[in-house]
Amino acid sequence: MLSGFLLDIDGRRGTESEGYVKTLEAGKELPDGSRETTETYESASGDVVVASVTVSYPDSPVVQRRIQVSNRSERDIRLTRIDTVRGLLAKGGYTLDYFECPTNGLEFSPRSVPLAGTKVLEAIAGRSSRGMHPWFTLRDAEGGTLAGAVAWSGNWIFRFEPADEGAYRLTGGLSDWEFAKTLRPGETMESPAVLYAHLPEGGLDAVSIAFGGWGRRYWYPRNEISRTVPAAWNHWWPYEDSAINEDVFRANADEAAELGLEICTLDAGWFGEPDPNCNDHLGWSENVDWFLKRGDWHKINTLRFPSGIAALSEYVRGKGMKFGIWCEIEALGIKSEIGAHRPELPARRDGEHLGYVCLGNPEARDWAFGVLERLITEYKAEWIKLDFNLDPCAGCNRTDHGHGDGDGLFEHYRGYYELLTRVREKYPEVYLENCSSGGLRIDLGLARHTHGAFLSDPDFTRHHLQLFWGASMMLHPSACFHFSWSETIVHYDSNLDKDPIKPDMPRHRLDYIIRANMLNGFGCSYRLPELPGWAKARLMELIGFYRETVRRFVAGADMHRLTGQTIRTGSGDSWNGYLYVLEGAEEALLFAFRLTGGEPERVLRLTGLDASSLYELHFEDSGRKMELSGAALAEEGLTFSGMEEESSEVVRLRKLPMER
Known part of the structure; x- marks a missing residue:
C-alpha cells in the first residue's frame, strides 16, 4: 500500500x-x-x-x-x-x-x-x-x-x-x-x-x-527491569531541585523500601557547584544556576550531598532497591566548563550556541558515553532518566562535526541512537527512560533504543488517562511510564492541586489516583515520610497488588480500550475502561474508572475474551463474584453502578474449565 x-x-x-x-x-x-x-x-x-x-x-x-x-x-x-x-x-x-x-x-x-x-x-x-x-x-x-x-x-x-x-x-x-x-x-x-x-x-x-x-x-529492547515493570519512586515533584538533599533522599528511601517500591531515582538537583543556592530554581543566578551549567556532570553539589552520589546509591541498594539517576546528557549550558574546555562539543547554528551537544560529532558521542558509563559504574545506577528540555529546530550547521550544513539535526539523532545502542550493548541490564520536557519526544525511534517513555510532566489523574489512551495507540502499556498524581513543591496550574493526598480524603479517591497509574509502568513522586498514616498503609496495599497481580498483565497482555478518550479539561469520555487479556484469553484484568461528571451507571462491553468460554469474575473492591460467558461479556457487557465520582473498580477474570 x-x-x-x-x-x-x-x-x-x-x-x-x-x-x-x-x-x-x-x-x-x-x-x-x-x-x-x-x-x-x-x-x-x-x-x-x-x-x-x-x-x-x-x-x-x-x-x-x-x-x-x-x-x-x-x-x-x-x-x-x-x-x-x-x-x-x-x-x-x-x-x-x-x-x-x-x-x-x-x-x-x-x-x-x-x-x-x-x-x-x-x-x-x-x-x-x-x-x-x-x-x-x-x-x-x-x-x-x-x-x-x-x-x-x-x-x-x-x-x-x-x-x-x-x-x-x-x-x-x-x-x-x-x-x-x-x-x-x-x-x-x-x-x-x-x-x-x-x-x-x-x-x-x-x-x-x-x-x-x-x-x-x-x-523494544528488553532487560530484566523492563520485563518486570517495577514500582518506582522519583524525588522530583515534591522536592524538585531546591529542596532535595542527601538526608531527604535517604528518609524517602527508608519509606520506599517499607512500602514495597523497587526503584529510587535521584532526579535533577544532584550536580552543580557546592553552593547552597546552586539548585534553587526559585533563585537562579548566572553564577550558580545548574541549568546554565548542564554538561558538567562530573560536579556534585557537595553541600547538599556531602557523602557523594556513590554513597547514596549504596544506601538505596542496601535497602534492597535499585538506584536511578537523572541526566540531560544532550544538554550543554552556556556557562558549563566542559563547553568552554571542549569547543568541539556544542551544536551551533550560524555561530549561535544552541544549548546542546551535537552528537553528530563522533568525539561528542565518545564524551557522552563516558559520562553515562560513569553513572553506571561509579554510582551503580541501574535506571537512567534521560531528559532533553529544548527545541533544536533545524539543528547544528557546523561543518567541522562530520556532517554538512543541512543535516546536523539528522546526524545528531543518528548519533544519539548510536550512543544508546552502545550503552545497551555494554550495560544491557540498565533501564533507559526516555523523557523530554515530559512527553515531547515520544516516538518509535526512541522506543527502539530505550525501555520506557515518560508521558508528561503534569500527572493529575484525568490528564494521565488522556495521555495513556493516546500513547497506547502506538506503545504497549509496558513501554509507557508516568507518575500517579504527585505532590508538588509549589502550586502548578497544569497539575490542579499540589497536595492531592488529603488527610481526610475518602479511600476510593486514593485508589482512583493510584490505580490509574497501574495501567502502565508504575511510578510515584510523593513526600513519603509525610504521608498520612492511613494513606501510607493503603499505598502499601496498592503497591503490593500492583507487584503481585497487575504488572504481570501490564508486561504481557493485549490491552483493549473499552471507552473513548477522556480530555484533561473535563470533556471527552467521563468513564474509562481498559481490559488486559493474556495470551490465550485464560486470564484478564479489567480497570474501570468513573471520572468527575460521569453518569451513575455505565455498561462496558469486554472485547478480546474467548466467546465460547465461561469466566469467573471477582470484583476487587466489593468482593462480588459472578460467572459469565465471553460472548455475554462482549454482547451484553458488564454494568457498573453505585460507584462514586473519582472512584475505580478492578475485576479479575479467569477462564473456567470446559466442563463448567
Whole structure:
C-alpha cells in the first residue's frame, strides 16, 4: 500500500515509477522471524541507486519501510527530500485522527477531521512530539483503518494530497524543512523508518493491539527491569531541585523500601557547584544556576550531598532497591566548563550556541558515553532518566562535526541512537527512560533504543488517562511510564492541586489516583515520610497488588480500550475502561474508572475474551463474584453502578474449565 518512495536530488524529483528503474529484488529471513525484502532501483544515469526495504512480521499487520540512497557517481549530490513511503489511497471518504502537542503538558490532545483538500502533519521544532505526535490513523467508510508512524525523534512529516479521480496521495518520513544531505561519491544515506498497518476491521482498538503486540515482540529492547515493570519512586515533584538533599533522599528511601517500591531515582538537583543556592530554581543566578551549567556532570553539589552520589546509591541498594539517576546528557549550558574546555562539543547554528551537544560529532558521542558509563559504574545506577528540555529546530550547521550544513539535526539523532545502542550493548541490564520536557519526544525511534517513555510532566489523574489512551495507540502499556498524581513543591496550574493526598480524603479517591497509574509502568513522586498514616498503609496495599497481580498483565497482555478518550479539561469520555487479556484469553484484568461528571451507571462491553468460554469474575473492591460467558461479556457487557465520582473498580477474570 505504501511501498513507494520520493526523492529530490539536485533539484530533480524522482519516484519508484518515474525516474528510477527496478533492477533487482531479494528477500531474507531475519533472526527474529521477520522477513526483509529489498527492491533495488537505479536512476537513468546510473548515478543514484535506491534500496527500498520492506520488513514484514509473523502474525502482525505492522510493516516497516525504509530506503537507502547511494551515490554511485564521481561527484557530490545533494538530497533535499527523502520520503520513506509513497502510496495511493483509493477514492472514498476518510476520517483522519492524530494527536497535537502544542507544548509540554498538552501531550496527546486528540484531533479528528474529515480528510478534505491537502492536509499536512509535521513537526519542525527538532523534537518529534513538539507540535504533533508522529502518528496518525485514517479510517474509511467500510470500517477499515490505516495507521502510520515515523520512527524518528527529530523533524518528520506526513502529507495527504488529492490525486486524480478523487483518490489521495500519501507521502511521508523525514521532514524536508531546512534539510539537505550532501552525499559524496560512494556514500549511502538511510532514511528513518516508517511503520504502518492496515486493519480491515476493529478500528482504533485493533490498531492499538497490533502496534502494542508488535512493539513488545519485535521492536523494544528488553532487560530484566523492563520485563518486570517495577514500582518506582522519583524525588522530583515534591522536592524538585531546591529542596532535595542527601538526608531527604535517604528518609524517602527508608519509606520506599517499607512500602514495597523497587526503584529510587535521584532526579535533577544532584550536580552543580557546592553552593547552597546552586539548585534553587526559585533563585537562579548566572553564577550558580545548574541549568546554565548542564554538561558538567562530573560536579556534585557537595553541600547538599556531602557523602557523594556513590554513597547514596549504596544506601538505596542496601535497602534492597535499585538506584536511578537523572541526566540531560544532550544538554550543554552556556556557562558549563566542559563547553568552554571542549569547543568541539556544542551544536551551533550560524555561530549561535544552541544549548546542546551535537552528537553528530563522533568525539561528542565518545564524551557522552563516558559520562553515562560513569553513572553506571561509579554510582551503580541501574535506571537512567534521560531528559532533553529544548527545541533544536533545524539543528547544528557546523561543518567541522562530520556532517554538512543541512543535516546536523539528522546526524545528531543518528548519533544519539548510536550512543544508546552502545550503552545497551555494554550495560544491557540498565533501564533507559526516555523523557523530554515530559512527553515531547515520544516516538518509535526512541522506543527502539530505550525501555520506557515518560508521558508528561503534569500527572493529575484525568490528564494521565488522556495521555495513556493516546500513547497506547502506538506503545504497549509496558513501554509507557508516568507518575500517579504527585505532590508538588509549589502550586502548578497544569497539575490542579499540589497536595492531592488529603488527610481526610475518602479511600476510593486514593485508589482512583493510584490505580490509574497501574495501567502502565508504575511510578510515584510523593513526600513519603509525610504521608498520612492511613494513606501510607493503603499505598502499601496498592503497591503490593500492583507487584503481585497487575504488572504481570501490564508486561504481557493485549490491552483493549473499552471507552473513548477522556480530555484533561473535563470533556471527552467521563468513564474509562481498559481490559488486559493474556495470551490465550485464560486470564484478564479489567480497570474501570468513573471520572468527575460521569453518569451513575455505565455498561462496558469486554472485547478480546474467548466467546465460547465461561469466566469467573471477582470484583476487587466489593468482593462480588459472578460467572459469565465471553460472548455475554462482549454482547451484553458488564454494568457498573453505585460507584462514586473519582472512584475505580478492578475485576479479575479467569477462564473456567470446559466442563463448567
